[in-house]
Amino acid sequence: MITFILEILFIFLSAVIFVYLVRHFVFTLTALRSSWRRKKLNSINSVLCPYFVSIVIPARNEERVIGRLLQRINELTYPKERVEIIAVDDGSSDGTGTIMENFAKTDSRLKVIHQNQEESGRGKASALNAALRHVNGEIVVCFDADYYPQRDILERLLNGFSDPEVGVVQGRVTVLNEPKNIVTRLVALERIGGYRVDQYARQILKLIPQFGGTVGAVRRSLLDHIGGWDESALAEDTDLTFRVYLAGYKVRYINEAECYEEAVESWHAYWRQRRRWAEGHMETAFKHTASVLKNRKLTLREKVDGVLLLNVYFMPILVLFSWIIGFSLFFLGPPQWISAFWFFIPLSFYSFVGNFAPFFEVGIGTYLDGRSRASWLMPLLLFTFLYNVAICTKAFADLCLSKAFGRKQRGWFKTIHFGDGKSYIIN
Amino acid sequence: MTSEETKPVDDATFAPLLTLNDRKQNYRKIHLFSGLICAAVISMIILISTDFNYNIALALIVFNFIFVSLIFPLDGSLKKKAALLAIGNIIGFFWNYLFLIASSLEIMPHMLQVLLSPFLNLLWVVSYWSLSLSFMTHSGAHREG
Numbered sequence: 001m002i003t004f005i006l007e008i009l010f011i012f013l014s015a016v017i018f019v020y021l022v023r024h025f026v027f028t029l030t031a032l033r034s035s036w037r038r039k040k041l042n043s044i045n046s047v048l049c050p051y052f053v054s055i056v057i058p059a060r061n062e063e064r065v066i067g068r069l070l071q072r073i074n075e076l077t078y079p080k081e082r083v084e085i086i087a088v089d090d091g092s093s094d095g096t097g098t099i100m101e102n103f104a105k106t107d108s109r110l111k112v113i114h115q116n117q118e119e120s121g122r123g124k125a126s127a128l129n130a131a132l133r134h135v136n137g138e139i140v141v142c143f144d145a146d147y148y149p150q151r152d153i154l155e156r157l158l159n160g161f162s163d164p165e166v167g168v169v170q171g172r173v174t175v176l177n178e179p180k181n182i183v184t185r186l187v188a189l190e191r192i193g194g195y196r197v198d199q200y201a202r203q204i205l206k207l208i209p210q211f212g213g214t215v216g217a218v219r220r221s222l223l224d225h226i227g228g229w230d231e232s233a234l235a236e237d238t239d240l241t242f243r244v245y246l247a248g249y250k251v252r253y254i255n256e257a258e259c260y261e262e263a264v265e266s267w268h269a270y271w272r273q274r275r276r277w278a279e280g281h282m283e284t285a286f287k288h289t290a291s292v293l294k295n296r297k298l299t300l301r302e303k304v305d306g307v308l309l310l311n312v313y314f315m316p317i318l319v320l321f322s323w324i325i326g327f328s329l330f331f332l333g334p335p336q337w338i339s340a341f342w343f344f345i346p347l348s349f350y351s352f353v354g355n356f357a358p359f360f361e362v363g364i365g366t367y368l369d370g371r372s373r374a375s376w377l378m379p380l381l382l383f384t385f386l387y388n389v390a391i392c393t394k395a396f397a398d399l400c401l402s403k404a405f406g407r408k409q410r411g412w413f414k415t416i417h418f419g420d421g422k423s424y425i426i427n
Numbered sequence: 428m429t430s431e432e433t434k435p436v437d438d439a440t441f442a443p444l445l446t447l448n449d450r451k452q453n454y455r456k457i458h459l460f461s462g463l464i465c466a467a468v469i470s471m472i473i474l475i476s477t478d479f480n481y482n483i484a485l486a487l488i489v490f491n492f493i494f495v496s497l498i499f500p501l502d503g504s505l506k507k508k509a510a511l512l513a514i515g516n517i518i519g520f521f522w523n524y525l526f527l528i529a530s531s532l533e534i535m536p537h538m539l540q541v542l543l544s545p546f547l548n549l550l551w552v553v554s555y556w557s558l559s560l561s562f563m564t565h566s567g568a569h570r571e572g
Contacts, residue, residue, distance in 0.1 A: 028497065036455065036500075330538060342482075342545055359553050360497055363560045367501065372565035378557040379550060 003332050006325050013322035014344050020315060021344070023308060024358045027201035034204050035368050051158055053078065054137030054220070057087045058127035060120070062145035063095040065262065069145055070103045070110070078154035085110040086134050090127040091120025096145075124213070125229035125236035132228050135220060144214040146262040148176060156257035157217045167222040167249030168241070170199065171215040171257030180265055185377055186384050187263040187270070192365035192374070193357025199253045207305035208245060209253035213237030214261075222249055233287075235280025238310075242288040245306065248297040271391055278313045278388075278395035285310040316385065316392040319345060455500040458508060462499035465509065466491040469516055480526050482541070486548035487519040494556060501563045511559045518555060522548070 055073060059066050066087075073085055087104075089097035089112060100112040113130055120127075128142065139158060143149065150156075153171060160169035172195045175188035202209045211218075213236060223229075226243045233239035241251055264270045292298065292306040323345050357365070359378050366374040470488045473479055479487075494515060499508050526544065529535055535543075 032497070032500065327542065330541060342541075345545070360493055360556070363557060364497060367560055367564045370564065372561050375557040375561045375564070379554045382550070382553075 003329065006329055006332070010322060010325045010329060013318055013325065016318060017315070017322065017344050020308065020312070021358065023305075024198070024361050026205075027198055028358075028361045028364045030201040030204050031197040031368065032364055034200070051082070051139045051161070052137045053083050053139045053141055053154060053158070053217075054131075054135040055083060055085045055141045055143065056128060056131040056135070057085070057143050057145060058090060058124050058131065059088060059092065059096050059100075059145040060090040060127070061092045061094045061096060063092070063099060065146045066096050067099050067103070069143060069147060070100070070107075072148055073143075074103075074107060075151055076149070076154055077152045080109065083109060083154070084136060086113065086131045087111070088113045088115065088127040088131045090115045090130075091117060122231060123236075125231045125233060128236070129228045129231060132223060138220050139217050140220055140223060141217045142214050143259070144261070147173075147214055148260040149215070150258050153215075153257050153259060154217075156254055157215075160252040160254050160257075161217070161219070163250075163252070165248075165250050166252045167219050167244045167247070168211045168251040169217045169257070170209055170211050170251060170253045171259055172196070172199075172253075172255050173212060173215055173261050174258055175263040176260035177262050177265065180263075182377075182380075183267060183270055184263045184265055185374075186380060189362050189366070189374060189377060189381065190357065190384070191261075191263070192369060192371070193362035195253075196255065196365035196368055197361045198357050200255050202305065203253040203255075205305075206299075206301065208241065208302055208309055209251045210309065211237050211241040211244070211251050213240075215257070215259040218244075219249075222247070233280065233284065234276060235284050238281055238284045239287070242284065242292065242306065242310070245298060245302065246288070246291055246295050267387070270387070274388065274391045275395045275398075278392045279399050281310070281313040282396060282399050285314070313392055313395070316389040317396055320389050320393070458499045458505050459495070461505060462495035462508065462512065465512060466495040478523070478527070480523055480530070480544065482544040483519065483523040483526060483548055486545070486552055487516065487523075490515060490519065490552045490556070493552075494559070498556075498559055498563060503563050503566055507563070507566065511562065515555050515559070518551060522551060 057066070057069065070085070070087070076083070085107070087100045087110060089100055097112070097114055100110070104110040104112050111134060113134060115127065115130060119130065132140070139161065141154065141157065149171075157169045157171055160166055173191055174195075175184060175191050177184050178188040179185075199209050201207075216237075218240075222244065226240075226247050229236045230239050230243070244251060264273050289307055289310050292303055292310065295303070298306065326342050326345060359381055362381065363375050363378055366372075469491050473484045473487055476484075491512070494512055498511065499505075501508075526540070530537075530540060
């Protein structure tokens with residue numbers, strides 16, 4: 001009887017793993033095929049620039065990078081009279097606030113908001129909502145302090161709003177400090193798979209591209225309609241993505257709107273960042289899965305993709321679980337068919353890593369970017385996956401504990417930035 | 428292979444694209460179709476053959492399928508792609524015999540073999556696929572801008 005139950009469970013888990021693998025294979029083929037069809041960059045509506053834009057920068061203890069971003073924003077090609085900048089110094093104990101004020105002296109468009117001790121430390125969503133109260137623009141564009149946008153990123157992002165159904169436009173994130181060490185190199189691979197193929201294919205297939213919380217533009221009217229950012233959400237970006245879809249709007253991904261980020265540089269920082277992402281994403285899955293399935297504004301393909309996207313951070317745990325069951329079945333006397341299913345488990349070990357792009361998705365992403373050397377590191381994604389198994393398991397345990405004990409207060413989960421990196425690898 | 432090159436972010440163009448022309452679309456289809464025939468024939472041989480370890484046979488079939496569907500439509504000559512596919516299968520065949528020899532000599536317990544073989548198979552599959560892709564990128568693609 002136990003063997004029978006384990007077999008059924010094993011088949012079910014293997015089937016779920018297989019569904020995710022097929023999903024990513026379809027994404028990969030879609031991105032590849034779509035790239036063949038395109039002959040030139042998307043045209044940019046650079047002449048009209050119809051929107052008044054508010055650039056919002058939430059920051060806490062970012063003195064090493066905030067100046068670089070503010071300087072870069074001053075160099076953007078979008079008409080300066082149609083841009084305001086709102087920088088939130090969320091109770092920084094370093095020189096972040098002073099640097100912001102120094103820039104504000106030379107740039108009248110920059111408004112600095114200093115959160116006092118009582119208001120600060122409640123997390124990024126809280127800082128974004130504080131900025132939202134001062135916003136005058138029709139479009140709100142978010143940048144994290146460690147980001148470094150391309151000069152005409154606003155034109156490229158805002159081009160996505162030509163469709164009135166689009167409420168949010170997301171740009172591409174590329175790693176700036178990739179040459180630093182093996183961690184930054186592997187994170188860069190994950191980013192390539194996650195954005196160049198995964199997000200891009202979801203856009204082409206009219207599924208659910210995800211708002212990443214930064215390098216993204218949101219309609220102000222939509223933010224007012226849905227009540228701004230949810231301060232109780234740990235993954236406020238994923239939460240916003242689904243609230244936007246549930247409100248009847250869409251997220252659009254624009255691959256040509258590129259922005260550089262400083263990736264985590266150590267395994268410890270990787271653990272902290274990914275654990276927060278995993279816990280936040282799982283929390284959002286509990287919150288929105290049922291609503292996504294019931295919502296009548298979503299198409300069937302959006303519902304299917306929405307559910308798969310929401311639950312993607314559970315996959316490393318399910319893969320581990322299926323490995324344990326498969327292992328147990330071998331001891332209990334394996335039936336002949338099990339070898340076929342057994343094979344999907346290690347295959348999935350090269351999948352569901354980081355931003356959850358399988359090895360072939362990452363590989364095709366590097367190809368589309370013209371990166372002949374980057375794919376050499378792909379076999380190492382196995383170790384990243386194993387690390388993510390531990391991260392997701394810990395995140396799930398933490399989430400269960402927080403649910404059990406009713407912990408709701410959110411704070412900043414800071415990734416330390418160093419301001420390194422001024423070039424990116426092109427081969 | 429050339430050494431690693433970097434470019435200052437200030438000079439960066441947007442998301443790099445491959446330069447393309449319409450004639451290549453037909454080549455892709457022909458290459459893909461040819462590759463699928465090759466993969467089907469190889470898979471049939473593997474399935475018919477009694478000499479194959481079950482897991483390695485499965486790994487080789489998966490390898491052929493992923494390799495053909497994702498590498499064959501890329502820029503590059505059909506000869507290169509066919510040669511890379513052939514080398515991959517030769518590695519798979521050798522790997523199989525290595526495993527069979529290890530099995531007959533009882534170097535590794537049977538249970539450990541069954542449990543580890545899918546992982547070990549995928550190690551070479553992913554490594555070889557990555558190198559092949561790198562080779563194709565280097566020889567066939569280039570950035571715009």
